[in-house]
Amino acid sequence: MSRIAYYRVSAGDQSVEAQRQALGGAFDREFEDVGISGAVKAESRPGFAQLLHYVREGDTICVYAIDRLGRDALDVQAMVRRLLDEGVTLDVRGLGVIGRGVGELIVAVLAQMADMERHRIRERCESGREAARAALAATGRTHKGKVSLGRPTGRRAGKEDVTPEQVAQWRRENAASIAATADHFNIGKATVTRYCAAAG
Numbered sequence: 001m002s003r004i005a006y007y008r009v010s011a012g013d014q015s016v017e018a019q020r021q022a023l024g025g026a027f028d029r030e031f032e033d034v035g036i037s038g039a040v041k042a043e044s045r046p047g048f049a050q051l052l053h054y055v056r057e058g059d060t061i062c063v064y065a066i067d068r069l070g071r072d073a074l075d076v077q078a079m080v081r082r083l084l085d086e087g088v089t090l091d092v093r094g095l096g097v098i099g100r101g102v103g104e105l106i107v108a109v110l111a112q113m114a115d116m117e118r119h120r121i122r123e124r125c126e127s128g129r130e131a132a133r134a135a136l137a138a139t140g141r142t143h144k145g146k147v148s149l150g151r152p153t154g155r156r157a158g159k160e161d162v163t164p165e166q167v168a169q170w171r172r173e174n175a176a177s178i179a180a181t182a183d184h185f186n187i188g189k190a191t192v193t194r195y196c197a198a199a200g
Contacts, residue, residue: 001058002028006051008068010037019064022093027062029054038118041071042079057087064093073115077108167192168199 012035
């Protein structure tokens with residue numbers, strides 16, 4: 001009987017370390033999916049697929065949150081039932097061990113709530129984009145003062161927007177290195193390189 005941990009984070013620049021620390025360690029095996037969206041079905045994720053191949057009757061799978069087990073409420077419920085049918089115990093941080101009956105009911109409710117929250121986040125993001133588009137059309141700036149809907153151009157730590165031409169010209173006039181130009185404008189070195197190439 002093994003204790004197995006499963007971790008998942010959506011973005012490649014995120015780390016599973018917070019989940020690992022929260023679960024407390026001391027596992028026989030650990031599986032993880034980094035940079036895999038929650039929109040991907042659990043069994044289609046490389047790490048979770050390996051876990052499903054490895055897990056045996058009597059094992060315990062520990063997860064940080066119930067939504068780590070599936071794409072949406074239905075996927076979570078189906079995965080929980082599948083694992084329970086195979087004799088695998090689930091241990092969810094904050095919920096404890098999930099078994100038949102009441103445990104399945106709790107999972108169903110929590111999975112539905114996680115699904116609802118994902119939809120609400122999506123709606124809030126779209127609402128923010130609509131407000132930004134309307135403000136941009138009316139004033140030339142978004143409701144947050146940006147000049148475009150995309151990522152800020154050449155801007156960090158509150159610096160005003162700079163154009164590729166301004167960056168390239170300053171670098172030429174000062175015979176400055178990429179690093180010095182990046183420091184002067186408070187932008188990244190990759191941005192300086194891209195701007196200088198664009199400006200010719």
